[in-house]
Amino acid sequence: MLDFLIAIVTFTAIYAVVSLGLNLQWGQAGLVNLGQVAFFAAGAYTAAILARAGTPFPLAVLAGMVVAALLGALVALITPRLREDYLAIVTLGFAELVRLILLNEKEIGNGPSGINAIPQPLHELFSANYPLFFAFLTVAALIVVYLFNERLRRAPLGRLLRAIREDESVVASIGKSVLAFKVETFSLGAAMAGIAGAFYAAYLTFIAPEMFTASVSIYVLVAVLIAARGSNIGTVLGAVFVSVLLEGTDFIKDYIPFGTGVQIAAVRIIIMGVILMLVVLARYRKVVEG
Amino acid sequence: MSADALREPATILEVRSLSKRFGGMQAVNGCSLRIAAGSITGLIGPNGAGKSTVFTLISGFLRPDVGEILFDGHRIDGLPAHRVARLGLVRTFQTPRELRELSVLENLMMVPRPQFGESLVGVMLLGSRRVRREEQEIEKRALEVLRTVGLDHQARRRAADLSGGQKKLLEIARCMMCQPRLALLDEPTAGVNPSLINDLVEMIRLLHAGGVTIVIIEHNMNVVMRLCEHVIVLDRGEVMCEGTPEQIQRDERVLAAYLGSVP
Amino acid sequence: MSELIRQYLVSAIVIASAWAPTAAGISLIYGVLRYPNFALGEFMTLGGYLTLGLSAGFGMPLPLAALIAVIAAGFVSLAVDQTAFRAVRRAGILPPILLSLGLMLILQNVVRAFWGNGAWQLDLPLTRPYDWLGFVITPYQLMCIAVSVLAIGASYMVLLRTRFGKAVRALADNPDLALVSGIEPEPVYAGVAFMAGLLSALGGVLLGLQSVLTPLMGWDSLLPAFAVAILGGLGNLMGAGVAALIVALAGEYSLLFVQSSYKSAVAFVVLALILIVRPAGILGGRS
Numbered sequence: 001m002l003d004f005l006i007a008i009v010t011f012t013a014i015y016a017v018v019s020l021g022l023n024l025q026w027g028q029a030g031l032v033n034l035g036q037v038a039f040f041a042a043g044a045y046t047a048a049i050l051a052r053a054g055t056p057f058p059l060a061v062l063a064g065m066v067v068a069a070l071l072g073a074l075v076a077l078i079t080p081r082l083r084e085d086y087l088a089i090v091t092l093g094f095a096e097l098v099r100l101i102l103l104n105e106k107e108i109g110n111g112p113s114g115i116n117a118i119p120q121p122l123h124e125l126f127s128a129n130y131p132l133f134f135a136f137l138t139v140a141a142l143i144v145v146y147l148f149n150e151r152l153r154r155a156p157l158g159r160l161l162r163a164i165r166e167d168e169s170v171v172a173s174i175g176k177s178v179l180a181f182k183v184e185t186f187s188l189g190a191a192m193a194g195i196a197g198a199f200y201a202a203y204l205t206f207i208a209p210e211m212f213t214a215s216v217s218i219y220v221l222v223a224v225l226i227a228a229r230g231s232n233i234g235t236v237l238g239a240v241f242v243s244v245l246l247e248g249t250d251f252i253k254d255y256i257p258f259g260t261g262v263q264i265a266a267v268r269i270i271i272m273g274v275i276l277m278l279v280v281l282a283r284y285r286k287v288v289e290g
Numbered sequence: 291m292s293a294d295a296l297r298e299p300a301t302i303l304e305v306r307s308l309s310k311r312f313g314g315m316q317a318v319n320g321c322s323l324r325i326a327a328g329s330i331t332g333l334i335g336p337n338g339a340g341k342s343t344v345f346t347l348i349s350g351f352l353r354p355d356v357g358e359i360l361f362d363g364h365r366i367d368g369l370p371a372h373r374v375a376r377l378g379l380v381r382t383f384q385t386p387r388e389l390r391e392l393s394v395l396e397n398l399m400m401v402p403r404p405q406f407g408e409s410l411v412g413v414m415l416l417g418s419r420r421v422r423r424e425e426q427e428i429e430k431r432a433l434e435v436l437r438t439v440g441l442d443h444q445a446r447r448r449a450a451d452l453s454g455g456q457k458k459l460l461e462i463a464r465c466m467m468c469q470p471r472l473a474l475l476d477e478p479t480a481g482v483n484p485s486l487i488n489d490l491v492e493m494i495r496l497l498h499a500g501g502v503t504i505v506i507i508e509h510n511m512n513v514v515m516r517l518c519e520h521v522i523v524l525d526r527g528e529v530m531c532e533g534t535p536e537q538i539q540r541d542e543r544v545l546a547a548y549l550g551s552v553p
Numbered sequence: 554m555s556e557l558i559r560q561y562l563v564s565a566i567v568i569a570s571a572w573a574p575t576a577a578g579i580s581l582i583y584g585v586l587r588y589p590n591f592a593l594g595e596f597m598t599l600g601g602y603l604t605l606g607l608s609a610g611f612g613m614p615l616p617l618a619a620l621i622a623v624i625a626a627g628f629v630s631l632a633v634d635q636t637a638f639r640a641v642r643r644a645g646i647l648p649p650i651l652l653s654l655g656l657m658l659i660l661q662n663v664v665r666a667f668w669g670n671g672a673w674q675l676d677l678p679l680t681r682p683y684d685w686l687g688f689v690i691t692p693y694q695l696m697c698i699a700v701s702v703l704a705i706g707a708s709y710m711v712l713l714r715t716r717f718g719k720a721v722r723a724l725a726d727n728p729d730l731a732l733v734s735g736i737e738p739e740p741v742y743a744g745v746a747f748m749a750g751l752l753s754a755l756g757g758v759l760l761g762l763q764s765v766l767t768p769l770m771g772w773d774s775l776l777p778a779f780a781v782a783i784l785g786g787l788g789n790l791m792g793a794g795v796a797a798l799i800v801a802l803a804g805e806y807s808l809l810f811v812q813s814s815y816k817s818a819v820a821f822v823v824l825a826l827i828l829i830v831r832p833a834g835i836l837g838g839r840s
Contacts, residue, residue, distance in 0.1 A: 032647070034654070078829060085589050085646050086828045089783075092591070093776050093821040100818045148413070155416050156400070156407030156425065159392065163400045166389040169351065173383075174401050174468055175375030184410070214772070218654050225651070266666035273658030276651065277637055284641045284648040 006131045010203055011247045013138040014196045016239035017145050018216075019223040020232060021192030024149055027230035028158060029185045030165030032087040035075075035095030036220050039068040039190035041102065041212035043197025045109050048118045048207055057121030061198040068194025069187040071098075076186035080179050095217055102209040114208025118201050138199050142236070145192055149232045161185060162230075215269065219246065222276050225283070245272060302327040302472055302503050303348070303379075308357030309527075310343055317343040318354070319527035325472070330494070330504045332514040332535070335524035336548055341507045342384060344524070345474045349381040350374035361472070376403075378471035382464070382478065384507075386457035390450035394441055397449050397460060398432035399425075401467040432467065439463045439493055455486045462493050466500075473497060475506040479513055491516055511539070523547070559687050561805040567694045567763055569801035570701035571597075575756030575774060576781035576793040577705060578749035584725040584788025585745045586638070588649040593753040594775035595660035598768060600626045600754025601761035602664050605673055615675065623754040630750020631743055638746070639739075657772075665768045672765040697759045704755055705794045708748065712790065717744055725788035777804065777820035783827055 018040050025031040043064035050060040079090055102109055109115045126133040152158050160181060164171050168178045201207050223242045227234025249268060259267075303325040310318040318340045325331050333341050346352045348359055350371040359367040366374050389397050405428070406412040407421045415421055436442040439459045444452060452460065458478060465473050478494065479487045491513060498504050508514050514521060515535045522532040525547045531538070538544055575597050582590045603622035607613045613621070633656060641648035682691040712718035720741045723731035732738065756778070760770055781800050785792030803823055804816040811819070 078825075082828060083646075085650065088647075088650050089589055089779055090825055090828060093779075093824060096776060097818050097821050100815060104812050104814055151416050152413045155413045155421070156405050157409070157413050159396055159400050160405075160408050162392060163389050163396075166391060167387050169371070169383075170387050170389060170464075171400075172351070172371040173349065173375055173381055174464065175372050175380075175403055177370075177372045188410075215658065218658060221651070221654070260669070262669050263666045266662035269662040270659050270666070273655040273662070276655030276658070280648050280651045280655065281637060281640055284644040 003131060006135045008244065008248050010131070010135045010138050012240050012243040013135070013142040014200050014203070015220065015223065015243045016142050016236045017196035017199070018193045019220045019235050019239045019242075020142075020145050020149050021189035021196070022220050023189075023224045023227065023230065023232060023235040024152070024192070025186055025189035027224055027227070027235065028153065028165065029161040029182065031076075031182060031186055031189075032084050033091050033186070033189070034088050034214075034217050034221070035091035035093075035098075036189075036193050037212050037214065037216040038095035038098040039072055039193035040197040040200070040216060041095075041098055041209075042068045042071050042190075043194030044201040044207050044212070045102065045115070045197075046194070047198030048115045048201040049109065051119045051202065052115065052117070057202065060202075061195055064198035064201075065191045065194040068197065069191035072187035072190025073183050075190075076183040077179075080182060092214060092217070095212075095214060099209050099212055102212070109207070109209075112209060114206060114210075115201075116206045118205045118207070120202050120205060134203055138203070141195060141199060145195065146232060146236065153230070153232065218276065219272065222272065222279065225276070225279050242272070245275075299326040299328065301325065302362060303505075304358075304360040305344070305348065306358040306360070308344065308347060308359065309355050310340075310347055310352065311355055316527055318347065321357075321524065321528050323522055323529055323532070325503060325505055326520070327503055328501075329520055330498055330506065330518050332518035332521040333505055333507045333524060334509070334511075334514060334521060334538075335530070339524040339547075340527040341524050342476055343527075345381055345476055345505075345507065348374075349379065349474060351381075375468070375470075379474070380465055380468045380470035380472070381474040382461045382476055384476040384480065386454075386461045388449035388452065388457050388460050390448070392449055393446050394436065394449050394452065394460060395429065395432055395445040398435055398463060398467045399428050401464060402428050402431070435463050435466050438466065438496060440489065455482050458482055458486075458490065459493070462490065462497070466493075466497055469500075470502055472503045472505070475504060477507050477509065479508065479510055487513065515539075556687060558806075560689065561808065562802070563688050563690050563694070565801040565805040566798065567690070567697060568804070569797035570697045571756050571760040571763065572774060572778050572781050572801065573701050573756070573794050573797035574704050574752040574759070575778040576785065576797055577708060577790045578752035578756070579778055580782040580785060580787050580789065580793050581721070581745050581752070582749045583782060585721055586649070586742055587728075588646050588653070589779065590653045590749070591650070591775065592633075592653040592656035592660060593749060594771035594773075594778060595657050595664075596626050596630060596750050596753035596771070597757030597760060597774055598664050598766075598771035599629065599660055600757035601675075601766045601770060602668055602673075602757075603754070604758050604761060605668075605675055605766055609676060615677070619755075619758045623751050623758060626754030627747040627751035630753075631747040634743060634746035639742075642742075661768055661772065668766075668768070670768060672767045674765050675761050677762070693762050697762050700755070701759060702794075704752065705790055708752065709790045711748075717741065721745060722788070773817055776817050776824060777801075780820040780824035780827070783824060 018036060022033060022036050025033050046067040047060040047064035050063050051057065075091065075094055079087055082090060103112055120130070120134065123130060160171070160176070164178055164181060171178050219242050223238030224235050226238035226241060246268060301324045305321060305323045308318055308321045321340070321344060335341055347354045350366065350369050350373065354367055357367065358365060361377055361379050366377065406424055412421055433442060433445065436445055439462055441456060441459055441463060444456065449460065462478060475494065479490050482490065487510070494504060494506070494517060506517065518535055520532065521535050521538045523530045523538060523544050530543060530547060531541055575593060579590060579593050582588065582593070600622050603625055604619045607618035607621055608615050637652050638649050641652065677693060680692045682689050712721055720736045723736055724738060724741055757771065760774065777800055781793055781796045784800065785796035800820055800823055804819045807815065807819040
């Protein structure tokens with residue numbers, strides 16, 4: 001049971017970091033991103049490949065972060081004038097493109113079979129309690145990212161991002177480059193997903209393209225949507241909810257006599273879909289009536 | 291150059307045969323005009339004459355199809371809006387565009403540029419003396435501007451909760467906060483009650499007294515008469531005539547254009 | 554080599570026949586209700602699997618099973634539109650996008666819960682392919698093309714000739730004007746939702762006829778179908794038909810240069826280029 005709890009904490013912290021990245025982009029600056037999983041995958045693959053080549057963990061995390069950030073900057077640079085709906089389509093498609101590349105380009109990460117035996121940091125020091133140590137490490141990363149986001153929200157930069165979310169043309173009319181701030185914010189949010197990806201790879205010691213489907217982007221969307229708009233603590237709680245629903249109900253299958261593993265997994269995702277729709281209805285119906 | 295400047299007031303803005311088409315409509319059609327530095331110029335004309343479009347083109351929010359725009363002798367057509375604003379050419383919006391979820395004070399505090407606190411290093415050093423002092427200075431200036439326009443008691447309110455007239459004031463306040471060299475004011479008194487119109491006229495005079503050249507789109511001829519030393523009349527996307535307000539009021543073509551536009 | 558190129562042409566026309574109805578559904582919703590509905594790919598999946606369930610499970614003849622399946626999918630789409638999407642009609646473009654993502658998860662996993670992750674095949678008697686001047690095509694592939702052309706043609710006539718169609722076109726062209734001129738929008742929206750669900754499901758049935766059913770068949774067709782809908786011009790059904798061919802040809806001939814699993818990536822690149830270069834669409838799109 002304790003092992004299970006430790007696993008949940010680790011997953012939650014990883015999901016929370018990805019969600020905080022999306023919250024920075026979407027919750028604070030209003031940038032639609034339905035492809036957060038692409039940056040998560042970029043971080044995971046970069047860190048995994050480097051770790052297998054003998055790179056120390058902190059450097060692998062840093063590299064995962066940088067690659068994800070560059071990819072994020074690229075997406076933001078080619079889409080600055082796109083309307084919200086087009087941005088939704090392009091980001092969703094971009095993530096699928098990244099997944100297809102990972103699937104097809106075998107020299108990157110062995111295609112569908114993925115990368116295994118990813119080294120874990122300081123594994124020999126904590127042989128027995130390793131999962132606990134790694135959970136602490138992940139939560140520490142979450143705290144750092146959380147504090148950064150909170151600081152940004154209270155800083156003049158946070159004020160400016162909210163201004164961009166409200167009305168881009170006002171920000172342009174006073175002489176500030178909306179594009180520069182959008183690229184910076186989008187790439188920061190992507191960098192956070194990259195950090196989380198690096199931790200994810202080290203935690204599981206195995207990654208494959210099938211782990212990085214569009215569903216992951218939608219799960220973190222749910223976590224951000226559950227939170228009040230732009231709230232960081234709300235986003236973390238949203239991530240707790242999402243990961244408990246996804247991973248925490250895993251033990252149920254031992255107690256339910258009916259249903260195959262596939263069916264239980266499917267039901268879980270159906271519940272996620274229903275919750276997403278209910279949250280959207282609860283939030284935006286008020287807008288219409290009010 | 292200095293000899294020219296002695297003979298006639300320097301031109302701060304020059305527009306040469308500007309044109310812009312939207313689908314089947316020629317919104318601006320070979321419009322040319324000059325704005326003298328330090329003046330208050332009125333831009334009037336019937337609805338649909340292309341006044342707002344001219345502002346939008348000058349301020350870089352739209353690219354003209356044809357034509358040149360010179361600010362202070364430098365070509366600015368084709369520059370993105372924020373680059374134009376950085377040169378000191380700032381526009382206001384006809385429908386106030388307050389940042390709704392920000393406080394009135396924050397609406398002004400986000401204006402100064404550059405802000406160390408808006409950089410990533412500034413975020414990391416949020417509690418530092420440098421960021422704190424910068425914020426204090428910006429806040430002080432923002433409060434001064436709010437006092438000037440009479441919104442200082444509303445400083446902490448959400449901008450969305452302001453009345454329509456107060457939002458117009460905030461629009462002017464944002465422009466003041468920018469400290470521009472040339473301000474394009476798009477109908478600053480439209481839809482405002484008469485007593486507030488007097489206040490707004492005073493504020494525009496204050497802005498002007500601070501050394502800002504002003505071009506103002508205005509339907510209220512009374513306001514035009516009180517403020518402007520020069521008036522340009524636009525009709526169907528081109529300049530129909532220009533002169534002093536008195537000359538314009540006597541011009542029969544102007545009368546005809548306005549009457550023609552009345553349904 | 555030239556035989557390969559010929560066969561690519563056949564494959565392209567065949568796959569286009571499955572994408573076209575789905576893209577028409579996307580195009581209708583995007584053009585009239587004005588949001589990209591990401592769940593419409595899953596209506597393909599739903600249509601395919603319902604046909605499978607009715608024919609294999611209840612022993613219905615395939616055409617009847619397919620007919621009932623696509624109509625049922627139309628009603629599912631209608632029901633979701635009335636219960637969920639209707640509530641956020643005037644809340645902007647983001648809420649319906651998010652709703653469609655939730656619906657996407659639900660539909661895909663309902664199918665997975667009933668039929669599992671594996672591939673299924675519709676029970677088709679074996680036939681001999683025709684060989685016509687070196688173009689090899691099976692009778693089922695021919696049937697797919699015929700049904701697709703008929704479906705697009707019929708939908709087009711509905712939009713052209715009926716009062717409902719007139720209202721649809723008015724709302725797509727200029728909603729403000731349409732509302733002022735007294736068109737009651739809600740019944741039109743309901744009709745569009747029904748039609749979109751039905752057409753997408755039909756695309757799924759046609760896809761099932763030409764290959765296998767998997768829970769991911771709708772997702773894999775989503776990006777190509779969006780590329781087709783946007784390339785064809787939103788609300789333009791004939792445009793969708795033509796664009797389906799273009800996107801399918803681009804996908805097939807890309808096989809000369811890249812691996813086959815990149816087909817939907819080719820569609821995405823086409824799509825991204827269209828959006829970035831010409832947001833209004835290419836074939837007679839509105840601005």
